[in-house]
Amino acid sequence: MSELHDTSYEPGLLAEGTFDPGERPAGIKRIPRGVEHLATEHLVVNVGPQHPSTHGVLRLVLELDGETIVNAEIVIGYLHRGIEKLGEHRRYHQLGTLMDRGDYMSGIHGELAAAMAVEQLMETEVPAKAQWLRTLMSEINRIASHMVWFGTFGLDCGAMGQFLYAMRDREALIDVLEAVTGQRMMFNYVRPGGVLADLTPEMESAIRTFLRTIDGYLDEHDALLGGNEILQMRVKGIGTLDRETAVAFGLTGANLRGSGVGYDVRRDRPYAAYPELEFDVPVGSTGDAWDRYTVRMGEMRQAVRMIRQCIDGIPEGDIMAKVPKVLRPPAGESYACVESSRGELGVHLVSDGSDMPYRFRYRPPSLYSLQALEEILPGRMFADAIMLIGSIDIVLGEIDR
């Protein structure tokens, strides 16, 4: 694949072919004059890191035969900030801030994973109310994140309207998150031992207002984009990942469930208040882009269902356990994982007894999804590549870390 790296500029890029026409096809007596040198060549295009549809700073090097992809190579690292290394020089309280900047679309999930890993080390008991608030905020954040996926999925195939409708709904959720946490994206809301702030009656009514309209809006979104014949033509049957491949690549989240494996951390390794909630895990059948689409749409509906249960079921009590100002967990290891919007987001901490982690490892679900992309791209058309990037829903912030 080394020639793929060579993206140097060549004026007149299709100048002269080095293609060997080989044996003359039977029945053709004579090649017309002047076309002896005509030949076809593969075209290597460099998609990104600055391209309208690479969802951040992803770079793809695609070898095209006409419009068909022959080879695909994914180049990452353009957003690397060394979050894991930075984490080893931060106190345990500060890990949440770093996690927010990993998967910036669903910050609450990252914070939650880090806080849970610290709590495991400290053996802290988190108050019930804090657990419910964490669940509520996780689900609100999940819809907000899926709305961005939904909008950009539409944008990828040229439907601009859906993006702005999705942004309208996301805005309502972001407003709630802002009111509760004080921030629109970098929340730093989930802390080791509990959460930062309680819901006020105004926020509660804002959430209830949102719940009144969201079902209708979700139906509308589904009808407008998913119900469109053109979109179905575009995504059905492309990018199929069967069960074995999906498991082998370590996919989690909607990408794995789209392939028919019903693994959901919320149900299978329950945390926060999920054991007390009723919800279904939508699962696809064939594992194509359309299945991933329907699974995510189903997840949004389930999230709405969970928000309803949370807002009615939040118990009374403290929102923060008694934790010291400076956390010094005993030496040891812990791993905590949550179901983020993109899959199993894990945090592995190794403590040496000091106030900073000895090792801080962040398992970004998008990284594994992205590796599967290299598997499904060859053989597809170039336009499919854009849809497939959209269908696996990656965030470069957490891939590059």
Next chain:
Amino acid sequence: MSAVLAAILPVLAAVALMLVNGVVLIYMLRKVLGRLHLRHGPLNVGPKGMVQTTADVLKLLSKEDVIPTGVDRWMYVLAPAAVFIPSLLAYAAIPFSENLRITQLETGLLFTFAVLSLVALGVLMAGWGSANKWSLIGAMRAAAQTIAYEVPLLLSVIPVVMVVGSLDLAQIVQAQSGTWFGIIPRWFVFAQFPAFAIFLIAALAELNQTPFDMSEAESELVAGFATEYSSMRFGMLFLAEFSNSFIMSAIAVSVFFGGWSLPWVPDSVIAPIAPVIFVLKTYFGIFVFMWIRGTFPRVRIDQLMTLGWKWLIPITLGWIMLTGLVLKLGELGGAS
């Protein structure tokens, strides 16, 4: 002197019409898409942002004309003109009213389609000359698409031509005056609905409009064939695109929607305001294009080709045969 004037004035009129049209249509596009997208569109320059497009054109005119190194210079420089000029020529045969048109052509319909198909050549030049991979892919797509959809586009108007017996757009319009049963206008959109449906699909493809905006496809090809263009060269490509929508919509109005005529209204009332009616109808057609543009996703290039060659062309051929059969039977019935 007056002969020279008579030759120059229509050309000037066409240029003025095209520029004004472009400016108005770009503003309209922004406002219509804004409304569809829950946003406002331009607001600040002039009342309700009306002068925004003019300001943008002035900005484009004052920008540096960048010619990247490595481009095929002649192709790159000439391509915008090669897109712009056919688009300008296409105004020649559009009948705004019974008398108001630039030139009377017996073969007006054919001429308009012929010059519009030249636009693809300019697009191909732009894409090839830019020495940019995105431009090249965009241009190749445009060429394939235009060739594929030229056929159903032309075939879709043939049934109408068979009924009217003329390629002159004004005569086609006149054939649509009056009503059936006093209620339904005698527009060909009713009698020739399958032809109109195919015309609409093929026109969208020919105009590179969503859902067939293959050659620009901003989420795939950045800006397609126009990627390397800047300043007024880009402006010309952009204006030509809007001008082509106007032409295509004007053809649709003339051929399927009764041109400048209105049903149930006597001709003496219509005559003074005929051009206004025509332009309003045309703008409504463009509004429909914009509506589609704000809503639909884009098809894939192979699906586009399948639709064109395997569905539209056989269906139009069948419809032409059916129309011919009905016409012949009518003739025989009339003779006996």
